[in-house]
Structures are given as structure tokens and as C-alpha cells.
Amino acid sequence: MSSSKVGRIVGKTDRTRFVVSESSGCLDLSDATSKFSLSRTHFDMNKFGKPAEEDFETVSDVVKTMIRAAPQLVLTRSQYDGKHKIDVSLRGVPVVNRFVGRDAEMHELERLLVDPVHAASRRNVAVLHGLGGIGKTQLAVEFVTLAETHPDRLASQHALAIAYRANGQT
Structure with a gap:
């Protein structure tokens, strides 16, 4: 010593x-x-x-x-396994009882963060920006909650969106 x-x-x-x-x-x-x-x-x-x-x-x-x-x-x-796990705690984040659907934004978040084409090789970050009170936090909370509780639903929504786009629908 x-x-x-x-x-x-x-x-x-x-x-x-x-x-x-x-x-x-x-x-x-x-x-x-x-x-x-x-x-x-x-x-x-x-x-x-x-x-x-x-x-x-x-x-x-x-x-x-x-x-x-x-x-x-x-x-x-x-070895890189292609998965990035970040533990997220929503404790203390105010949550609204009725999330008003924002399908376009949810699909864009999914495309950026979950789609294998974008998410396979590195950790991705999405920035939600806009005026105060328009629902950025609630959008993020809804996305994280959906990703944690129904990861299969995110994948199926993404596949459905791709199918709609392939058929010329939005």
C-alpha cells in the first residue's frame, strides 16, 4: 500500500x-x-x-x-447482436387517458427506430420538436409503451403500412 x-x-x-x-x-x-x-x-x-x-x-x-x-x-x-436495449422508466411522466391517434407520426417513429432497414446497424435517435403543448411527450410515451407492451404490434403495424404503400394507399 x-x-x-x-x-x-x-x-x-x-x-x-x-x-x-x-x-x-x-x-x-x-x-x-x-x-x-x-x-x-x-x-x-x-x-x-x-x-x-x-x-x-x-x-x-x-x-x-x-x-x-x-x-x-x-x-x-x-460481437454486435444488432439489438440496443435501453431501459426506460416512465415513472413521473404525465399520461393522458385518451391518446388521440397520430398514425403518421407513430409510423415515422417506427420507421426510424424499429424498421430493420434503419435500426439494424446502429442505435437510432428520433427528435420530436414543435411548439409547447402539441403532444410531443404523449407521442413519445405512447410509442415507448407500445414498443414495450406489444412489440409484435409495432412490427405488424409497420408491415401493414408497407403493404398499404405498396398498393398506393396511405
Whole structure:
């Protein structure tokens, strides 16, 4: 364990303290786990000046060892699966009892956010803009609620819209 000038780091009195004990710096203290000492505090644990730095080389060697020990796990976690999941909470968002249908806007949101042509390769963002009070929030709430509760309905609505457009209807 090494000391550092914690006070100077956080802008207070310049006093030397132990910042990281072995128990706070290690997830597993058992003898089964290898431990490596770094000349770092919690404040600069992930800040390296250059790749030739001794601490960077230590971390790099450990990461390479982990990859060699579990290559399939690393590969699996690095693969893009085409899905982007963002947990959304609508708690506290005011909801109207009767959402007035805005089919064109709902279809456009679906086209931008759900349609495989647009949503397959990256996370998409749609911006709802307009004057206050025209229903931007309610439109977003309705879309998110529909996507969470009836994802199959969104897909079928999208397919239906495509079929209508193919037949020259809107």
C-alpha cells in the first residue's frame, strides 16, 4: 500500500494518507487470485500518460492474460447482436387517458427506430420538436409503451403500412 497526497488532489489541506488498502483495491482477496500493485490512487486509476508507462504495461499484460484464458467469452461479448436495449422508466411522466391517434407520426417513429432497414446497424435517435403543448411527450410515451407492451404490434403495424404503400394507399 502506498500513500498519496489526497488533500492536494481534492484541493484541500496537503496531508499524506493511504488511499487504497488491499481490501478496497481488490475484488477477491483469496490466494487463488493474482494481485498486481499499481502506483495509482482511485483518482488516477485509469489515466496513463503513455503505453510505455510501467503501470500501463502491468494492466496490459493482465488484460492479455485474461483474453488468452477466456477467448470465447471475450469474443461473445464483443460481437454486435444488432439489438440496443435501453431501459426506460416512465415513472413521473404525465399520461393522458385518451391518446388521440397520430398514425403518421407513430409510423415515422417506427420507421426510424424499429424498421430493420434503419435500426439494424446502429442505435437510432428520433427528435420530436414543435411548439409547447402539441403532444410531443404523449407521442413519445405512447410509442415507448407500445414498443414495450406489444412489440409484435409495432412490427405488424409497420408491415401493414408497407403493404398499404405498396398498393398506393396511405
